Amino acid sequence: MTRRRWRITLLAALATLAAVYPISSLFRSDAWLRDAVLVIALAAAVGLLLRGLTRSRLLTLFAQLVLVLYGVLALTVRETFTWGLPTAETVERLNVLGLQALETIQRNAAPAPLTEGVTVYLVGAVALIAVVVDAMAATWRAPAAAGLPLLTAYLITAANSDSTSAVRYFVVPVALWLVMLHTTARASFGRWSTTSATDVGEDGPASDDTTALRSLTAGAAKLGGIAVLLALVVPAVTWHAPPRYLTDGLARSTGSGGIGTVGINDTIDLRTSLLSTDPSPVLRYTSTGPATAPLRVFATSYYSSGEWRIARRQSEGPDRPVPLPPQADRREYIMTVSNNVLKAPRLAAPYPVVTPAIEGTSFTIDSVTRDIQVRETVDSYQVTYSVVNPSPDKLRSAGPPSSPDILEDDLTLPADAEDLIRRWSDEVTRGAANDYDRAVAIQAHLRDSTRYQYSLDLGETPQDENGEDLDPISAFYETRLGYCTQFATAMIMLARAQGIPARMAIGFIEGRREGSSNLVRQSDAHAWPELYFQGSGWLRFEPTVGRSGPPVYSLAGVDTPTSGATTDSGSTSNTATPTGSRRPVDEGDATGTATRTSWWEQWLSGSNLVILSALLVVALGTLLMPLTAWLTRNVRRHRAATRQDLVEIEWAALRSHLDDLGLVAPPGATLRTARERYITDGHLDADHATALRRVTATLERARYDRPERTTPQQTEELHRDIRSIRRQVSRTRAWTTRLRSFLWPTEGVSVWQGVWRRRSQALRRRR
Amino acid sequence: MTTDTSGVGTAGDLDLVRRVADQLFATMTKVIEGKPDVVRTTITVLFAGGHLLIEDVPGVGKTMLAKTLARSIDASVRRVQFTPDLLPSDITGVSIFNQDARRFEFRPGAIFANVVVGDEINRASPKTQSALLESMEERQVTVDGTTYPLQAPFIVMATQNPIEMEGTYPLPEAQRDRFMARISMGYPSPRAELTMLDSHSARSPLDSLAAVTDAATINTVVEAVTTVHASPAVRQYIVDLVTRSRSTTALRLGASPRAGLHLLRAARAQAALGGRDHVIPDDVQTLAVAVLAHRLMPSSETQLARRTTAEVVTDLLRQVPVPSGTR
Structure with a gap:
């Protein structure tokens, strides 16, 4: 499969569409559907394009979000744009529409009228779901996880309609999701054949593959059987609570309405x-x-x-x-x-x-x-x-x-x-x-x-x-x-x-x-x-x-x-x-x-302001260490007098980052032993192993050879290599480790520890 | 790069080092099968201009290694079997009165050769041992007030049996310090042993061995090796290692300054063998055990724990951080 992942992108877009389509049963008009299809297509197209252009997943997701949200705004509130860009007026308009949407869903039973506000926010939500599904399924190649946003989309309908939803509303997105799983799993199987993790049995590799496949198939069949059984048994034996509604919206139920009551719209x-x-x-x-x-x-x-x-x-x-x-x-x-x-x-x-x-x-x-x-x-x-x-x-x-x-x-x-x-x-x-x-x-x-x-x-x-x-x-x-x-x-x-x-x-x-x-x-x-x-x-x-x-x-x-x-x-x-x-x-x-009163006036009351500022402080505090690390690295780079210094700084940064990721080289390790350790433990592929070898070679030359032999080109190449190695190693780690290494980098922490130590020493001396 | 202003060995010299090393290696491994590391260390010590102490149980090929190296070089070779009654003059030589010429004539001893193989060196009396060891260090012999320089290259390869200690005179630490490196042969792998049984049973492989280099070439190589660049960081690393060996509680006696010198020289040779004109810490680490272990005296705790000095050196290597370029 190419990096663009055509098939999976198409499937993700179709699954999203299938999952949001039932929402049409909540509203009296299907006018929103055209815009929804457009934004889903846009999300998929942008994803395809970006995955072809860049390897960075985060960049892809970010650009996808920005472009698709721009698309939503352009589709719905284009009249507020100046020079093709959103203005303050756009924000005001969105606020007005938001209030309208809120009122609509709070005041109406399904099917609710499709006001402009509802359309804008519905299309926005669809866009968000489309981007998230696409990112999970295609960018991160984890279609299993993409099931969650799809389920969310489906639940919007399921939780808000009074009657039982049609079976096809559920079956179609689920089928597409399963096809997505299948496509990705097949691609993974295809890759496995190049490496053999286990010893080859007596009957040769072919029979091993067959056995493994058979046991996998049996396992999957068992799981599937249990799932189907549970799906049938659990609803049959559990007690059904009266339907509850999201944010008490759409056709609010006050709980007392027995069978046969007649509701009257408040609107x-x-x-x-x-x-x-x-x-x-x-x-x-x-x-x-x-x-x-x-x-x-x-x-x-x-x-x-x-x-x-x-x-x-x-x-x-x-x-x-x-x-x-x-x-x-x-x-x-x-x-x-x-x-x-x-x-x-x-x-x-x-x-x-x-x-x-x-x-x-x-x-x-x-x-x-x-x-x-x-x-x-x-x-x-x-x-x-x-x-x-x-x-x-x-x-x-x-x-x-x-x-x-x-x-x-x-x-x-x-x-x-x-x-x-x-x-x-x-x-x-x-x-x-x-x-x-x-x-x-x-x-x-x-x-x-x-x-x-x-x-x-x-x-x-x-x-x-x-x-x-x-x-x-x-x-x-x-x-x-x-x-x-x-x-x-x-x-x-x-x-x-x-x-x-x-x-x-x-x-x-x-x-x-x-x-x-x-x-x-x-x-x-x-x-x-x-x-x-x-x-x-x-x-x-x-x-x-x-x-x-x-x-x-x-x-x-x-x-x-x-x-x-x-x-x-x-x-x-x-x-x-x-x-x-x-x-x-x-x-x-x-x-x-x-x-x-408008919701934000209520919302911006005293206690909420305190919470908001507390959240802001927490957010800043969370980013303190990464920022410190980044700043320190840049200051050191700036101060580096010789190329040797620069090379050392880059290496120290890489080493510290790898340390954070759990790749520790022993203190007495030479560059070569450290390199081999990183290559094995970091599961570096051939390209990145070569890059790391280039890095250590440059570093070795800088350290132990005559100083004039380190060239600026090598320094630059080292910088590039180190960046790609950082990314590659990060990818092989658990997300918790990555998060910790991002939020609590030793590089940044040590700076503050140093500051603290100096301060306490100064205090002690004064005493 | 044909010439170098900083007086460093030329690329041609490095090539020569590589070529000679490869030839020696190819020849020697024909005889010493399954022991590439031992052979490589031997060549390293030869190129570094040091002496080699081979210590192991009988019959694993200590003497064979020494003889193989000697045969591979087209140079004068002497072999001395050390016994308790061996005299110092047997080593250094003796002045004999020539009746015809009516004057004393110096008859050179066993030491006057490019390659001296000293078998079972610990069986000789301390007096004889010291005669050998002094000439090893000074590379000259003084008999009756006359100093006779030894030829270059000059390498002493002494073997020693650590098991059968009865009636032996173990080398004192001070004298062991003269050897640049000590290696153990170790038993060959079963496969190597099988090959050996097949090929060596008929006739000695040494017989078919031809010299692949000569004394003059070895001299050039040794000269070239001394010009290999050792950066301040590497020298610092050697000093760190040596210093740490003196402060660690695992050792009663740490490494001498000469140990540091030897380590640097050996590391240079190792770098040259690797085709590099500069030493890296890996060179130092590769040779640290061979160069340092035999000079150190374990503390009583280490002895009680039945740990060898080689293990202590390995620990040191793990503990001492490799210095970076900027410090």
Whole structure:
């Protein structure tokens, strides 16, 4: 096999591809795969080229890393380059993308949306794996070790997908890995035939080879058999823990979800369908009130890169939920839920909840959104909720919004569509005198079926003049096509543009009446906006075209017929006293403490800084001895007066290095005896043995012959030879020895010992 | 490089040394089979202008070695069988009154030859031994007030039997010091012994031996060897070795300054034999045991431990570091 190792490189690249391919099952799009293939090919090509150019393995690996990472950056964030080189802007961009990637994997169940951040970091990870596999398999010729990074790549998928991975995902990379092993092993066998370590038996070398091969084959077969047996038996008898997830990412499991629970994404991506057509039931309920109020699961104010996410708040917001509007404006009803399978910590309830009664688990109520979060999924529960119905006049005269539960995010517009939103909003609300009229105008505008069309299929995403996909809001403006998420988002943004605080609520519509109760299915998932009006709190609007049930207050002055308008059924009571852990919401202990700050700000806190500087000191301390050795050698070289001195310095350095590697020549050894010792113990091949002989010959001449006979050419050759010998001998040693000889070289250590000795002597003299 | 300004032997001289050494070696190994090291040391000592003490049990070819060397050189050879009644004058020579010429005439003794083979030297009386040893050192003989120089080259090869000590006069240390080197023959390997039985049973191999060089050539060679360069580092090494032998507890008596001189001369010859015009520590190490061991006296501890001085010298070689060029 040539030094380039074509076959093994190709196999390594294929194995890497096969091992990372299953990752595509974790994401909704395969767009990353093209870039991944490119970087894997790049890693392989660069490896091939470098192995042909240089013998230094470390150099090969380093250059491979640099070039491939450059390739990744060039593929993904080329727009930040200046003169073809990464800039500070690149780092900033990577940071932004990193945050995006982190959020994506933390907020989404598999398959997750393929955001730009995820793509960049995924391709980066693939590049790293490709380089490591290539380095292990081809550069270091240890394909067995290459199995580890391949396994890592495979585990990314295995650990993060909810379901069992397809068998081929495992079989294909493993098969390629085995072929890699086979190729390398065959090459090694081929080399063995040149040396014979054992005595030749009576039947001659051929029969010996056959016997050895047979015993090796038998041994391998036995091992393989045991491995297969173990692979079958161990999974059969061991207990299976519920799947755990890397960094608690992708489809976080909170541990309580039994079979048949229904999860709801914490993230609503506007680009893809939130809505499932899955008819499996989520819960059943009966209510004392009119069955028109949707069941809210959570609300969020944070919109970023086309997604609604649950943002963690720091100190914003009140300590406890703000009081509800006065009794005159609302009625209270009781809803009893049964057969609930909504995955904890989520709980569905109409907004606003006055008193939840949940048995069997503890719960918290968010102080801002009034979301109820339970520790474990409960089958049934009861909530007392209000239906707020302020009069349009009151809403018209509501003052400027001001409440502790209005967050900064409630008025934030996405930067990439801000101009459009403001223009659009001003156009829609032209002529409206107050916030309420504006909100009503926006809802009416969006509900106008002549302008907007309800569709679960968003079609192709329109592109801007640069050929890039438009952000979801602009895209909605262009296509006028969407479902509840798009409509709700549009209304929120248009309202925010008018200074009305608005947020996104996600939950289920009222469901279908079946017998005495209502059945809510997974396909009933819905999203709607909540707008804040001073004095009335957060009010639900319904901008989705064709969706029934906009609240009465939102229809003032609009001639859209109301279907199933809220009517007071009379059972106004907060007298019902559900049993269990009943607790007024207003007293609920809110637990919204996590913060939304960039990860590195958190990370660069005091203790981490201390750790970081400690690590830096340790790193410097670790490199102290090698640096000292290197410096000493150079200073001595510089000071050498004659060629003889130079030759001696080189030799002393080599000897000390070989000493460190465990090749010790006895003190009384002459150059020739030392040389023979080094050649035997250092397993030097013919080339390097010749080099060592050249070195000792030069040295002998320098030491014992007349001084003028040492030529500069010889000195230079000696320098070269010594370097190659050092490398060669290092290669034959165990890596621990090499590491020790690198980190703790006698050359460097003796310098410090000398310093210490002189110091202690000086101290003693002073005393 | 034909001439050298530093007065060092020319490349031609070195070639001569090599050639003569190779011829001698080829000839001698025909007779002394399976002992290349012994033969090589013998040639080294010859080239270094020293004398050789061959010490071993009877019948291993001590005398044969000496005679082989003598035959290989076209020079005068004398052989003296030392016995207790041998007189000093038998060695040095004697002045006899010539009746016809009416004056004393000097009749040279056995020592007046290029190669003197002294068999069983420890059987002669100390008086006779010292007569031999004095002339070895001074390379001249004084009889009745007249000094007679010995011819060059001059090499004494004495044999000695270490086992049968009864009725012998072992050489005192001071006298052993005169020999540049002592070698032991050792038994031949079984294969060499078999060959010997095959070839030597019919007639002595010495009979067919022809001289391959002559006295004048040997003189040139000896002269050439003295010009081999010995760097300060090598001389330092010899001094280190000798000094260490005097301080070590394993020895009652260390090496003399003459031992150092002999070692350097031998190392020079060894270097020349290796085709080098400069001495390296390996030359010194190769010859250290042969040159030093017989001059040293073991301490009582060493004797009790049944260790030989040769082993002590080997230890010394292991302990004394080889000096590097810069010091």
